[in-house]
Structure formats: C-alpha cells, structure tokens
Amino acid sequence: MRIGIPHFGSAYIPVKAMAQRLDAGGNKLIVPPPMTQKTLDLGVKYSPAEACLPYKLTLGSLIETCELGADTLAQARGTGICRLGYYAKGQEQMLRDLGYNARFLTIDVSHHKGRSILHLIRYMTDNAPWHEIILAFLFGMSKLFALDKIEKIVQRTRAVELEKGMANRIYREAMTAIDEAPNRKEVKKLAKHYIGELNKVPRNPKTIPIKVAIVGEIYVVIEPFANMDIEVELGKLGVEVHRTMTISRWVKYSLFLNYLGIDEWREVHKLAMPYLDHDVGGDGWESVGEKVLYARKGYDGVVHLAPFTCMPEIVAQNIMPSTKEDIAVLTAVCDEQMAKPGMLTRLEAFVDLLEFRRRRGNGRRA
Numbered sequence: 348m349r350i351g352i353p354h355f356g357s358a359y360i361p362v363k364a365m366a367q368r369l370d371a372g373g374n375k376l377i378v379p380p381p382m383t384q385k386t387l388d389l390g391v392k393y394s395p396a397e398a399c400l401p402y403k404l405t406l407g408s409l410i411e412t413c414e415l416g417a418d419t420l421a422q423a424r425g426t427g428i429c430r431l432g433y434y435a436k437g438q439e440q441m442l443r444d445l446g447y448n449a450r451f452l453t454i455d456v457s458h459h460k461g462r463s464i465l466h467l468i469r470y471m472t473d474n475a476p477w478h479e480i481i482l483a484f485l486f487g488m489s490k491l492f493a494l495d496k497i498e499k500i501v502q503r504t505r506a507v508e509l510e511k512g513m514a515n516r517i518y519r520e521a522m523t524a525i526d527e528a529p530n531r532k533e534v535k536k537l538a539k540h541y542i543g544e545l546n547k548v549p550r551n552p553k554t555i556p557i558k559v560a561i562v563g564e565i566y567v568v569i570e571p572f573a574n575m576d577i578e579v580e581l582g583k584l585g586v587e588v589h590r591t592m593t594i595s596r597w598v599k600y601s602l603f604l605n606y607l608g609i610d611e612w613r614e615v616h617k618l619a620m621p622y623l624d625h626d627v628g629g630d631g632w633e634s635v636g637e638k639v640l641y642a643r644k645g646y647d648g649v650v651h652l653a654p655f656t657c658m659p660e661i662v663a664q665n666i667m668p669s670t671k672e673d674i675a676v677l678t679a680v681c682d683e684q685m686a687k688p689g690m691l692t693r694l695e696a697f698v699d700l701l702e703f704r705r706r707r708g709n710g711r712r713a
Contacts, residue, residue, distance in 0.1 A: 348375075348418060348419040348471060349375050349377055349416050349417050349418050349419065350366070350375065350376050350377060350417060350419045350420070350421060350471055351376075351377040351379065351409065351412030351413065351415070351417025351419070351420050351421070351449070352376075352379055352412070352420070352421050352422075353379060353404075353405035353406075353408040353409050353412070353422065354379040354380070354381065354382050354386070354404075354405075354408045354570070355405075355566065355569065355570055355594075356569040356570050356571070356594060357491075357494050357522065357594070358491075358594055359378050359379055360487075360490050360491070360494065360522070360525065360526045361487030361488060361490045361491040362376065362487065363376055363378055363487075363526070364483075364486050364487040364490050364526075365468065365483045365484060365486065365487035368479075368482070368483035368486050368487075369468070369472045369475055369479060369480065369483045377412050377415050377416060377417040379408050379411065379412050380408075380411050380412075380415075381572075382404060382408065382570065382571075382572030382573075383572075385407075385411075386404060386407040386408055386411060386572075387403065387404060387407055387572075387683055388407070389406070389407035389410045389411065390402070390403030390404050390405070390406045390407030390408075390410075391403050391407075391683050393406060393407075393410070393441050393445065394406055394441075395437075397656055398430075398437075398656075399430065399654040399655065399656050399657050399682075400566075400567060400573055400654040400655065400681050400682050400683065401564070401566035401567065401570075401573070401654055402430070402434055402437070402438075403683065404566075404570070404572070404573060405422070405434065405438070405566075406438050406441065409422070409438060409442065409449075410442070410445070410447070413442060413447040413449055417449055418448070418449050418450065419449060419450045419452060419471070420439075420442075420449045420450070420451050420452065421452045421453070421454060421467065421471075422434060422435045422438065422451060422452075422453055422454070423435070423453070423454050423456045424453040424454065424455060424456070424457075425455070425456050425457040426457045427457060427626070427628055428626070428627060428628025428629070428658070428659065429628040429629035429659060431456070431629070435451055435453045438451075439451040452467055452470070452471070454467055465480060465484070468480050468483075468484065485531070486530070486531055486534075488595075488598060489531045489534045489535070490525050490526070490528065490534055491594060491595050491598065492595045493525055493534050493535070493537070493538040494521070494522060494525055494595075495593045495594065495595040495596075496538060496542070496595075497518060497521050497538060497541055497542060497545070498518065498593075500542055500545045500546075501514045501515070501517070501518045501545060502578060502582070502587065502588045502589065502590070503587050504545050504548050504550070505578075505579070505581075505582025505583070505587075505588070506554070506556035506557075506582055506585050506586055506587040506588075507550040507551050507554045507556055507585075507587075508548050508549065508550060508551075509549040509550065509551055510548075510549065511582075511583055513548050513549075514545060514548055514582070515579060517541060517544050517545055517548070518541075518545075520541070521537065521538075521541040524537050524541070525537050525538070554585065556585055556586060556587040557584075557585065557586045557587065557647045557648070557698060557701050557702065557705070558586070558587045558589065558645075558646045558647050558648075559581060559586050559587070559588055559589070559646065559647060559648045559649065559650055559701070560588075560589045560590075560591055560637065560641040560646050560648075560649050560650070561577065561578065561588060561589070561590045561591065561649075561650045561652060562591050562592075562630075562633070562634045562637040562638065562641075562649060562650070562651055562652070563630065563634055563650075563651050563652035563653050563660060563663075564629055564630050564652060564653055564654055564657055564659070564660050565592050565597070565629075565630055566654070567652045567653070567654055567681045568590060568591070568592050568652050569590075569592060569593070569594065573654075573681055574652055574679070574681060575685070575687050575690050577650065577652070577679070577690070577694070578590065580690075580691060580694055581650075581694060581698070584694060584695065584698045585698075586698060589641075589646070591633075591637050591641075592630075596611070599611075612632075612633055612636070614636075614640070615632075615633050615636035615637055615640055616632060616633075616636055617636070618636040618639040618640055618643075619632055619633075619635040619636030619639065621670075622635055622639075622666050622669060622670050623635045623636075623662070623663075623666055627658070627659045627662045627663075628658065628659040629657060629658075629659035629660065630659060630660070630663075631658075631659030631660055631661075631662045631663040632659075632663075634651060634659075634660060634663035634667075635663050635666050635667065635670070637649070638651075638667050638670060638672065638674065638676060639670060639672050641674065642672035642673065642674035643672070646674065647674070647675070647701045647704070647705060648674060648675040648676065648677065648697065648700075648701045649674060649675070649676045649677070650676075650677050650679060650697075651663070651664060651667065651676055651677065651678040651679070652678075652679055652681060653678060653679070653680055653681065654680070654681050654682065655680050655681065655682035655684075656682075664678050675697070675700055675701060675704065677693065677694075677697045679693065
C-alpha cells in the first residue's frame with residue numbers, strides 16, 4: 348500500500364515517524380505536500396459550494412496525495428452534529444468520480460479513538476506485532492509533543508523578540524531536525540537544544556505584550572494555511588498568542604486520559620453552562636466556555652476562528668456577545684474568499700482596540 352493522509356499542521360511528522368519505524372510489508376507513507384493555493388483551488392473546484400473550508404482543504408490535499416501515487420487514504424470520521432461525518436464518504440465518491448481508485452480507511456474521532464487509531468495502524472502494517480506498534484506510536488508521539496512544546500515558547504517569544512522573525516527561523520529549524528531524528532533520545536535532546544536557543548533570543552525587557560487566546564474549530568485553529576498564519580501575524584504586532592487546541596493536547600486527553608475518566612473539557616463546559624448548556628457539535632460548546640475561561644485568566648482578547656457555514660461556530664459566535672465577561676472578541680470567518688490584506692487590517696484594528704482598552708484600564712495584564 349502507498350498510504351496518503353490529508354495535510355493538518357505538523358501532524359505529518361509523527362505519522363511519518365511511525366510509518367518509518369514500522370515499515371512493514373513494503374507499505375509506504377506518501378507525505379502530503381504543504382498547503383498551497385493549488386490545494387485550495389482543487390478543493391473548491393470539486394467540493395459542494397456549501398462545504399466548509401476544512402472539507403475543501405482536506406479534499407484538495409487528498410487529490411494532491413493521490414497524484415503522488417497514494418492508493419490508500421486515511422481520513423477522520425465522526426458522529427454527531429458536525430458535518431465531519433460526511434467528509435470521508437463525500438470525498439471518497441468525488442475521488443472515484445475523478446478517476447482515483449484509492450481505498451478509504453477511516454479513523455473514528457468520536458468514539459473509541461485510541462482503539463480506532465491502533466487498529467488502523469495494525470491493518471496498514473500487515474498485522475505487525477502490538478509491541479512494535481506501541482513503540483512506533485510512542486516514537487511518533489515524542490516528536491509531536493516536542494514540537495508542540497517548542498511552539499508554545501515560540502508563541503511567547505514572537506511578541507517580545509527584538510529581531511522579528513528570529514523565533515520563526517528557530518522553529519523551522521527545529522521542525523526539520525525533529526522530523527529527521529532517528530530515536531526518542533535524539534528527539535528529547537533536540538527539544539532541549541531548541542528551547543535553549545529560543546530562550547537566548549534577545550527580548551525587549553520593557554514590553555508587556557497583549558495576550559490573546561485563539562479558539563474555534565480545530566482544523567482552522569491548527570492549520571496555518573487555513574487561518575493565514577494568524578499566530579505569526581499577531582506576533583509581528585507584539586501579541587502573545589495562546590492557542591487553546593494542539594494536536595498533542597487532543598492525543599493526550601482523547602487517546603489516554605479519557606480512558607481514565609478524565610474529561611479535558613469539563614471545566615470549559617461548566618463555564619459555558621450559563622449561556623449554552625449542551626453540545627452543539629464540533630467545537631462550538633468549547634468556544635463559548637473558552638471565552639469565559641480566558642477572560643477569567645486575565646487575557647486581553649480572544650480571536651475566534653470559524654469556517655464559513657460551520658453551524659457549531661455560528662452558534663458560538665452569536666452567544667459570545669451575550670456573556671457578561673468583559674473581554675473583546677474578534678471572529679474571523681475562514682473560507683476561500685478571505686484575503687490576507689483584509690485579515691491583517693482587521694488584526695491591526697483589533698490590537699489597537701486591545702491596547703486602548705488596556706490604557707483606559709479595562710484591559711488586563713495577565
């Protein structure tokens with residue numbers, strides 16, 4: 348099998364590590380190309396007009412992966428109110444209509460997530476022994492957790508670095524090095540090295556950066572192409588960003604701690620209850636609760652990212668102004684019509700607003 352996956356942030360790095368470690372039966376992972384305008388154009392061309400941006404981008408990515416020779420594709424599926432449940436079937440049919448006869452394998456991200464992923468890995472590795480699968484999985488996760496740990500420091504450093512872009516350069520080097528690391532020991536060593544490099548970045552000691560949380564639908568929050576590198580652009584404006592969702596967080600809770608009865612969203616759902624007392628699909632319930640959470644943590648503002656036509660985030664967007672917490676929220680609706688100059692103008696105006704509120708005394712110094 349030549350196995351392909353859609354591009355999703357840095358997820359390809361741990362998946363590639365697992366595939367290389369197992370390398371069973373001659374199967375090969377086709378690493379998805381980075382997201383580009385071509386990816387988006389393909390997705391838009393072959394998707395229903397009303398489909399959300401994550402559907403269009405992942406379809407475009409799967410088409411590009413098939414063009415590289417993938418004959419087996421892995422895609423997420425779910426149940427509930429979000430349209431994620433339609434992704435795999437709709438995309439499979441479209442790929443067949445385009446002449447790609449790739450077989451679709453799905454990962455259940457609603458129920459039994461860990462079991463679904465491990466069984467899929469075992470199938471794609473021709474029933475490799477479970478101990479080998481577990482070791483390969485842990486190797487991939489070591490890369491994932493290392494990258495997310497480094498990225499959190501990058502998000503803090505961007506806002507105060509004297510030479511803009513230095514933190515980004517170090518992060519790109521870290522991604523390449525960790526991607527090529529041959530074992531967990533080397534991953535740990537590299538993570539320590541690059542964290543040290545980031546801590547050496549010259550900073551403006553007088554700067555007290557604006558602090559903004561990024562919330563919303565998981566795909567547009569994590570995939571930089573989908574949100575036009577919003578974290579980097581906010582960093583250039585002197586904003587310290589905290590992204591509420593990372594792939595490592597999802598793995599930690601969904602694949603491990605949930606089996607111990609630990610609910611990652613219990614606190615967030617409790618905070619949302621006065622305004623929204625039930626799940627509305629996707630990440631909508633969490634978006635409402637996170638606005639309350641980060642207001643209480645003393646953040647200056649919240650950027651809410653939502654794909655156009657995403658009903659869960661539309662619900663959240665309409666509830667947020669009704670909460671009593673005094674924190675500014677900027678909702679950015681992501682679709683193929685969004686242009687970067689317009690996004691930058693809105694971000695600059697939002698940051699100006701947050702700075703004005705802070706000077707006036709309504710802002711926060713977290």
